[in-house]
Structures are given as C-alpha cells and as structure tokens.
Amino acid sequence: MGRLRPSPDGGVLILDPMTRRITSLSATRELLGATQIGDMMGMNFLPAASGSGFIVGGWGGSADGTPGGVTRMIDAEGVTLAETDAVPRERWLMGFFFFPMTTDGEGRVWRARPTEYVVEAWDPEDSAVHIRLEGSPDWFTPGPPQPGYPLEAPGPSVIQGLEYHEGLLWIATSVADSEWAQLSGWSVDDGDLDGNKLMDTVIEVVDPATGVLVARAVHDEFLLRTGDGAFLYGLRRGGLVPQAVLYSPSFEGEECPPPGAPPE
Numbered sequence: 001m002g003r004l005r006p007s008p009d010g011g012v013l014i015l016d017p018m019t020r021r022i023t024s025l026s027a028t029r030e031l032l033g034a035t036q037i038g039d040m041m042g043m044n045f046l047p048a049a050s051g052s053g054f055i056v057g058g059w060g061g062s063a064d065g066t067p068g069g070v071t072r073m074i075d076a077e078g079v080t081l082a083e084t085d086a087v088p089r090e091r092w093l094m095g096f097f098f099f100p101m102t103t104d105g106e107g108r109v110w111r112a113r114p115t116e117y118v119v120e121a122w123d124p125e126d127s128a129v130h131i132r133l134e135g136s137p138d139w140f141t142p143g144p145p146q147p148g149y150p151l152e153a154p155g156p157s158v159i160q161g162l163e164y165h166e167g168l169l170w171i172a173t174s175v176a177d178s179e180w181a182q183l184s185g186w187s188v189d190d191g192d193l194d195g196n197k198l199m200d201t202v203i204e205v206v207d208p209a210t211g212v213l214v215a216r217a218v219h220d221e222f223l224l225r226t227g228d229g230a231f232l233y234g235l236r237r238g239g240l241v242p243q244a245v246l247y248s249p250s251f252e253g254e255e256c257p258p259p260g261a262p263p264e
Contacts, residue, residue: 008047015045015056022054036078040070043099048124049107052076055124057099057111069099071111073124082124084111100162102169104208110169112159115143119162119171121208133211139175139202150198154180160201168214173202178220 003015010027015037022045024032035053037045040060048054053075060070073082101111108121108130117140121131143156154176161172177200205215 003044005045005047008051013045013047013054015042017041017043017058022056033076035074035076037074038072038078038080040072044101046101046103046109048073049103049105053081055101055103055109057101069114071101071109071122082127084122084127084129098158098160100159102162102164104164104169110162110164110208112162112171114158115156117142117157117159117173119159119169131208133169133206133208140173141176152182155198164208167207167209169206169208171204171206173204174199175202176200178218 002017005013005015007013007024011032012025012029014023014025015021016023020037020040020042022035022037022042024034026032037054037056037058038060040056040058042056042058044057046055053073055071055073057071058069071084072080074080098114099111101109103109104121107125108123110119110121112119116134117137118132118134120129120133122129140157141154143158145156146153149155155174157173157175159171159173161170163170177198180198201219203217203219204213206212207214
C-alpha cells in the first residue's frame with residue numbers, strides 16, 4: 001500500500017503507511033531524511049507546491065477529534081500546517097485504498113470524496129475549498145457496498161484516480177460492469193476472481209473553471225493503479241488534442257522474476 005513519487009530535485013519520495021513515514025532519497029538513491037506524518041495512516045501524498053513539506057491524504061482524526069478521512073499539509077518536520085474537514089467514518093471502506101489527489105499548479109489540491117461523485121479544490125494557504133464539482137450521473141451508484149458484494153451484487157462506484165493536465169481535470173471512476181452477472185457459487189478453489197467481470201472504468205475530462213464535461217470514455221475493464229496511486233493511463237498529445245492512452249507496465253531484466261513466478 002506504499003506510494004512512490006519523484007521529488008522536485010530528481011530523487012525519490014516513499015510513503016510507508018504502516019510506519020507513517022515519508023522517506024526522501026537523492027537522485028543517486030542516498031538517504032536524505034524522513035518525515036513522520038503523525039497520527040494518520042497516509043494512503044496518498046504529494047510534494048507541497050512550496051517545495052518544502054507534503055500534502056498527505058489518509059485516515060485518522062481531524063483537529064476536532066472526528067475520525068475519518070483527512071487531507072493535511074505538513075512541513076518537513078511533520079508539523080500540521082493546514083487540514084481539511086474529515087470524510088465521515090462510515091465511508092472509510094469505499095475510499096480506503098484510493099484517496100486520489102492531484103495539484104493544479106496554483107497551489108490548490110484536488111481530492112475526491114468517497115461514495116459521492118464529488119471533487120473539490122482545497123487551498124492549504126487559507127484552508128478553504130475554492131471549487132467544488134458535483135453531480136449525480138445515472139451511471140454512478142453510491143455506496144456503501146450492497147449485500148453480497150463482490151460476488152452476488154454490483155459494487156458501488158468509486159472515484160479512483162485524479163489527474164490535472166494543462167487546465168483540465170481527468171477523473172477515473174470504477175463502476176459496476178455493464179454486463180455484470182451474479183457469480184453465486186464461486187469459491188476460492190475455482191481460481192482468482194476476475195475484477196474485469198465485476199467493474200468497468202469511466203474516464204471523464206472536465207474543465208474545472210466551468211464544470212463542463214469535455215470528453216468521456218468507458219472501458220470494459222477495471223484499470224488498476226500504479227505505485228504512485230494513479231490509474232493506468234498516460235496523457236499524450238496527438239496533434240493539438242491530449243489523449244488518454246491506456247497501457248499495462250511490464251518489467252524485464254535479470255533481477256525481475258519471470259511472469260507468473262511466485263514472490264520470494
């Protein structure tokens with residue numbers, strides 16, 4: 001559940017949610033230092049726009065003691081400088097493994113709210129939400145999970161990834177598969193459960209300044225996340241039009257095990 005991100009100076013930043021620590025490595029992979037993130041279990045993080053400190057999203061207690069999902073700005077010593085309101089505790093499960101965040105180059109942090117089709121831009125400088133985009137599309141099914149999920153009922157919809165690119169906000173949402181069918185009677189002995197038979201992914205491009213939907217695509221597969229918490233797509237330019245390009249990473253080399261080999 002850890003996260004990796006490049007640091008502004010070409011190094012590597014590593015978030016370990018179990019030890020509640022962000023470790024900084026240089027471009028030559030030398031240890032530069034570590035920051036304890038406090039009493040929260042961090043699930044995602046970003047370097048602060050100021051160049052010092054981090055934006056961390058995860059699960060813990062807010063300033064008033066309310067348990068739930070929180071987003072904080074901390075300095076290099078781990079001191080909390082700003083914090084948003086907590087996502088209610090009953091929604092922990094739905095956003096636990098995702099907690100998508102992105103920055104827009106203006107110091108604002110975009111985050112999604114679990115079990116809702118809502119994204120909001122939070123400015124740590126004044127600790128206020130400047131923009132809130134929300135809707136209730138007919139394809140979005142709010143949580144919590146239905147009884148019998150994931151085998152005998154469709155799963156709820158969850159925003160699993162955000163990306164800000166050249167003035168546009170890209171939103172990826174996992175939804176119940178359009179051809180979903182009950183898998184009653186399935187057991188572990190039957191083999192691995194294919195998530196692509198349970199979930200689809202909706203990718204939407206929104207103009208955050210106006211809330212206008214620019215583009216939308218539906219993929220009949222559940223797009224998994226990479227190590228930094230992003231879903232598997234790349235933004236590339238074809239002519240003057242940015243395009244979402246889906247891909248699957250592969251690892252090759254003497255130190256990489258062959259596909260299907262058990263972990264050591």
